[in-house]
Amino acid sequence: MRRQIFMWTLLVTLVVGTGFAGAFELLDPREVDVLELGDSIGQYGGALSIHAGASGPKTLNPHRAAETSSTDVTSHIFEGLVALHRDTGEVLPQLAREYEISEDGTEVLFKLRRGVKWHDGVEFTADDVIFTFDVVYDPDVGSNSRAGLLIDGQPMEYEKIDKYTVKFTLPRPHAPIMYSIGTDIVPVHLLGEAHKEGRYHEMWGIDTPVDEIVGTGAWRLGSYRIDQELILVKFDDYYEFDNEGNRLPYVSRIIYRYYPDSDSANLAFFHGEFDYKGIPADAYPEFVDREPVSPWSIVDSGPDPGTSFIVLNQNPGFVPEPKLSWFTDVKFRQALYHAVDKETILDMAMNGRGFIQESPINMRNEFFLKEDLVTYPYDLEVAHEKLEAAGYKLGADGVRRDQDGNAIEFDLITNPGVPIRQIVGELFQEDLGELGIKVNFQMIDFNVVVEKLTDTFEWDGIIIGLTGTFDPNGGSNVWLSSGNLHMWHPFQETPATEWEAKVDELWFAQQRAMVPEDRRDIFFEYQDIVAENVPLFYTVNSMTSIAIRDHLRNARPDIVGGGLGSAWNFIWLDR
């Protein structure tokens, strides 16, 4: 009898004891230096209301999400092993507690954070990581992360060492891998079955009940009314704490509101519907006029990470002669680049608030951005002289002809609805007209433009833009001659020109360079080659700004992306 009681006591002690140990010892919290990132320790409560663009997510499955309307939501519900520091762009552990890269750069060992919970209470472990990479590497899933995680077309090897340790083995050293390895981790306990049955791609569409969408992030899905309103609710067991040990986030809910029209979204902000709003370049003066009498302030958040440019088609077999000869002639391209009136574009499209873009590198990533590149300032006189020197002579009838006497004329297309592209097109058409070159500029449906660019390849000139990634390696599909977005001549089997071969070579070299300064030197050389050969006529880049209500605290746009999404975990409302 006594013995039995003793046993029971022991058992209870053990159970209770391990229970406590679980609560106190097994969680690896993450301390966020709120005072450094923001300015104050916050108070709990309130909802943050944001303008989330024209339409809502098309899927809530992070490995099916392809467009920003979806990733804007999933990136807050799900997390990766690592994430970028919001200001420095440095790779920091997220779901991992720490990581080690081996000397030779071919092995990465992740120690996972212990005690992290999925939104449904199940613990996050190495099995989830293994499952996620199975999913990402499965071509049938079609994950957007897949391309970035392939090295020379090869997947990495990955294995579970124990419950909290995962090891990745790379086929060769690949410096940019750390920028793509932070892909969103998904729960094996909810999706493993579906993936085995080949149904992963059907899972977690927008018709899924909100409770079934489960991530590890600070926010879980609260409700979604399609294309109207989406609510994220704070996850109470999140593992981040502020300097004083308060659990983050401070705000209880995030409300995404969708407005199809940018004018009405601006008005909604003026009426107090959003807590902050990105300011469209063309509406900037209106915001400036209202700022002094409004309970919000305008904060500049740095250059736009994207690019806008004119590109001429150099794809043999799709561009007829003599156009192909003109477009592949580097002297012709250099001369024409002088006819792009960057200052006026800046003035007309952005009220003069922006930057002239010269390099393909994201202007926010100053570390890799080269300053003293060859430039092509707007000067029709210089353009004329360069064309004459290259054998494109202006006739007495005002028509410019090549050596064979062909009058120079080509089509230029873009999509309607993006003011800067229309302005670039009209000015370029007029300026080339002055030079005796006839440009037929027209705006056609965006899908048709994209189809021409990526599918039929039958076009002369296109004005379009690309969104930028922070690390320059994100441009792989543009700058490698085999890339699908190597727009002027995609999918090359071997580089068509010497300079493209050199860029390919540099590109592979930067991927192998594990020391950042070495990588930078390689990117500098690449930028010189691109500036010399002008495959793309870069135009201008806007200064982005955000209007932020005064009651938001710790709300400072980050440097990596210029947004406030990375601050949601420690923003608070001071009412």
Next chain:
Amino acid sequence: MAKNTTNPLQGTAYENEGAIRSPWKMAWRKLRRHKLAIIGMWVLIVLHLFAIFADFFAPYSELTTDRRRTYHAPTRVHIISPEGKLTRPFVYGYNRVDSLRNRYEPDKSKVYPIRFFTRGDEYNVLGLVKGNIRLFGVDAPGKIYLFGADMYGRDIFSRLAYGGRRSLFIGIIGIAVSLSIGMVYGGVSGYFGGWVDNLMMRIAEIVISIPSFYLLLALSAVLPLGLRSDIRFLMIVFILAFIGWAGLARVIRGMVLSISKMEYVAGAEAIGCSQPRIIIRHILPNTTSYVIVNATLSIPGFILSESGLSLIGVGIQHPVASWGNMLSEALKISSLSRYPWLLVPGFMIFITVLSFNFFGDGIRDALDPRAQI
């Protein structure tokens, strides 16, 4: 005659003259009593002359840009000099004082007198005669923008004149084309009757049942790039006319059906007139009054369709002006509130459509034989 109407003492003579008037003269008399119709008519005449002689009335060519004068405000015309004296009309030079909001202020030290019959941008009349005499203008570097400038610094007043060439004449050419098709088609169908009539009317009904704006969108999207702007203009006219003829053909066919039962048609057949001659000489002229009314009232439809197409960017293409594509710059609230003069083309469309409707109403009353004088 104008004297008669204004002089009550000669009223008797007027009535007597009326007794021997042709139907057309009677219609004209009725029309003249319709005040709104006459106002509409004069507005239309002025607008059409303004467009036809755009080269003369506009101070600049429609393509002349000025990149340093984005959204230039309308320049006021002064007749009192800075010293307070009455002088010939002049404008001040303007400086951009706020590049963010494109605000311009007059610089009183720069005075540019308006010169009449001055030499301006060169133009070609019908591609034959070159000229450069324009009604008014100011010496460079001054600029006169009566209605302000658009984003590219182009003069809106000048572009209204040149744009009117497309926006106004698209209606007239369009209605001419669709009337010709509609009258011949309806005439043949109504005259022959029977299975010919049946077949032709079913085809017309198919054309009517096509949702026209979507067809317009589709057709204008397949127009090739690099089409000369005047060819493109004509193609759009034909696209519009192709949709517009069927409704008219149906009404004409109904009228012809009843007219062809008249004795004089039987008479014409009896003396051996050919069928085309009977249709064209004897039957169709009886539909004239309906056709005229219909034409005047359908022109605004063409004008609005062109504006709609150009507004969404598939009609007349920039930089060539039309009222519709000029209006597309006013689509955004932010630019509209800062540069309200961008709405002027819309106002012109409004005036034109209204005038055509007033004028058409007047004509309908005037040509209606049952209406009392």
